[in-house]
């Protein structure tokens with residue numbers, strides 16, 4: 001008899017549990033729709049005022065036996081998991097997300113495949129200083145079978161008195177060299193107004209670390225039909241980096257590759273702290289090619305090779321490194337750039353490591 005009473009009550013509790021489950025999921029479905037609507041309207045997902053209003057209503061109508069604090073705690077858990085649901089929904093639909101596209105994005109430029117699983121080298125001077133300077137690097141690229149040349153024409157510098165770059169003239173030099181030596185050219189553009197002009201000269205537009213959250217530049221780059229190399233911000237979180245890339249894809253341009261270039265930390269032994277774990281994280285979270293800039297991250301010639309090996313070993317799609325015919329007289333980053341003989345030793349050591357297998361040119365399609 002006593003058992004019957006308990007069993008009866010438990011059956012009632014089971015029914016109530018199922019009713020609560022049904023209501024909780026009904027509520028969650030509404031919250032998901034609400035999250036999408038707020039996204040469209042650009043509202044924050046977390047709304048403390050709304051939560052306070054709901055808790056007040058619940059407490060005003062609380063007849064017990066749970067006390068008011070227990071009711072507040074219970075529903076705060078519901079609000080939190082509702083917010084998590086909205087955040088997950090948002091992440092789930094990111095265009096850069098692996099959940100959106102499982103297969104790797106491969107960007108092919110002049111037969112060079114960025115992100116195809118064969119790590120490549122992106123090398124060149126910090127700044128384009130003259131045709132002869134870039135030509136010397138380009139000729140070495142050809143000798144070494146390298147296909148991608150970087151060079152800065154617009155240089156965001158800490159001091160306004162430092163060399164700011166040759167501007168359009170620098171892009172013209174890159175265009176000439178890229179055509180003469182069949183090299184993929186990459187250069188940083190710092191303002192939306194220059195994107196169209198730059199697209200006539202270079203093959204890949206770089207958005208630098210200091211512009212990672214220049215949202216108007218990101219959106220403008222998203223409206224181009226041009227590959228974009230996006231560098232991680234000096235103090236950007238992985239999430240901010242991913243959302244910055246999402247800005248570009250959200251405007252239609254899916255040809256985006258990411259570059260981990262070190263983050264600003266308390267450490268002074270290196271120029272920045274190379275966040276090596278960012279590479280596998282970004283490869284897991286996104287389908288975009290991921291590169292490692294060993295020059296700007298370490299700022300030390302003696303660390304270029306070990307960090308390049310590490311960058312490839314953890315799964316990056318390649319390494320960016322600065323090389324200059326005569327670094328001692330370079331107009332920027334003099335102490336970090338390799339001269340050509342040292343750069344060739346760098347390439348040879350990477351080849352000897354077996355991690356880097358040289359540049360494989362896509363079969364003519």
Ligand SMILES: O=C(O)C(=O)C[C@]1(C(=O)O)C=C[C@@H](O)C=C1
Pocket residue numbers: 031034035038045046047048050051078079080082083
């Ligand atoms: O009302 C909203 O704006 C919601 O997003 C729903 C909801 C909720 O669970 O009720 C979720 C998160 C917010 O912080 C506030 C409320």
